[in-house]
Amino acid sequence: MTQSIAPPAAPRPAVPLSRPRRALRAVAVVSCMPYLGLKIAWIAGNHLGIPAGSALLDHRLTMAVVNVLTVLLDSAAIVLALVLTRPWGLRVPAWLLAFPVWVATGLLAPITAGFPAQLVVRAFGAEGAGSPGRDGFLHEWVFAVVYSGFVFQGLALGGLFVLYARDRWGHLWRGRVWELPVGALGPAHRALAVAAAALALPPLAVHLVWACGGTAGLSAGRAAERTGVFHVVEALFAVFLLAAVTGGLLLAFRRGRALPVRVPLALAWVGSGAAACWGGWLLLTSLAAVEDIAERPTPLMNLVYAGQMLVGFLVAALGAYYLAERSARAARRAA
Numbered sequence: 001m002t003q004s005i006a007p008p009a010a011p012r013p014a015v016p017l018s019r020p021r022r023a024l025r026a027v028a029v030v031s032c033m034p035y036l037g038l039k040i041a042w043i044a045g046n047h048l049g050i051p052a053g054s055a056l057l058d059h060r061l062t063m064a065v066v067n068v069l070t071v072l073l074d075s076a077a078i079v080l081a082l083v084l085t086r087p088w089g090l091r092v093p094a095w096l097l098a099f100p101v102w103v104a105t106g107l108l109a110p111i112t113a114g115f116p117a118q119l120v121v122r123a124f125g126a127e128g129a130g131s132p133g134r135d136g137f138l139h140e141w142v143f144a145v146v147y148s149g150f151v152f153q154g155l156a157l158g159g160l161f162v163l164y165a166r167d168r169w170g171h172l173w174r175g176r177v178w179e180l181p182v183g184a185l186g187p188a189h190r191a192l193a194v195a196a197a198a199l200a201l202p203p204l205a206v207h208l209v210w211a212c213g214g215t216a217g218l219s220a221g222r223a224a225e226r227t228g229v230f231h232v233v234e235a236l237f238a239v240f241l242l243a244a245v246t247g248g249l250l251l252a253f254r255r256g257r258a259l260p261v262r263v264p265l266a267l268a269w270v271g272s273g274a275a276a277c278w279g280g281w282l283l284l285t286s287l288a289a290v291e292d293i294a295e296r297p298t299p300l301m302n303l304v305y306a307g308q309m310l311v312g313f314l315v316a317a318l319g320a321y322y323l324a325e326r327s328a329r330a331a332r333r334a335a
Contacts, residue, residue: 244268
């Protein structure tokens with residue numbers, strides 16, 4: 001009897017009982033609590049952590065909508081932790097699981113890498129390298145609590161997903177790049193990888209300019225508020241864009257032939273998620289009405305955000321096609 005899809009490895013009895021997975025799940029869930037608690041308090045009208053005169057209090061409806069949205073996003077992290085550690089999670093359709101995990105990876109990876117780097121910048125006494133709390137936006141302790149939670153979320157969910165993916169889809173990235181089938185990605189996909197690389201050049205160049213201290217294209221308010229943290233964030237955006245493009249090109253052209261296949265896949269997965277999700281988030285928030293013209297994002301800023309978002313989606317599509325094609329090949333061999 002033939003099957004159209006290669007069956008996943010049989011669920012291991014140890015998966016839900018494994019001590020490392022239990023620990024990672026607990027860390028993921030507990031690290032969500034401070035952020036969710038603050039957001040729920042704000043939705044209820046409490047101003048915990050918000051100083052008097054903060055700009056957040058000027059747009060209560062917008063703040064409430066954004067808070068509800070972010071509560072849903074962070075609650076999804078708890079659902080993901082359960083999916084990745086329970087036996088029934090192995091039966092969740094791949095497409096239904098992959099997208100939220102990709103989004104979570106994209107949102108959390110820059111924070112996980114960036115927050116410790118920001119602490120280093122502050123430790124060396126960079127002028128103004130603190131959080132925006134110093135400008136009366138939020139009390140500084142809020143950023144320390146929230147971003148520490150995000151770092152632990154990123155590490156815990158990342159570890160859980162690696163273990164889950166190894167059990168369910170490990171056969172899709174076995175071997176090295178030179179062993180990939182020649183026809184796995186055709187001319188159209190190579191053209192897609194080249195298009196993504198070309199589209200990445202303008203936002204990559206602008207992020208590097210901003211990371212190195214340039215102000216071209218920044219709004220007057222943003223340029224005046226630059227800190228060491230700002231430079232770290234811009235450098236990370238450039239790094240993740242470069243990772244996305246590199247992973248896509250390595251897969252499409254079978255370069256880096258001695259590399260394990262999981263290396264270009266990981267670069268494409270993490271890089272595309274960070275580029276698309278943060279580009280989309282920054283573009284979305286730039287559409288919010290801002291009374292002070294000096295604080296409004298410039299057309300170049302919006303183009304940069306839109307460009308990196310598009311690059312992220314193109315590379316993600318390339319990676320998704322590769323995984324689907326290799327899964328289909330495995331299914332035909334098993335038939």
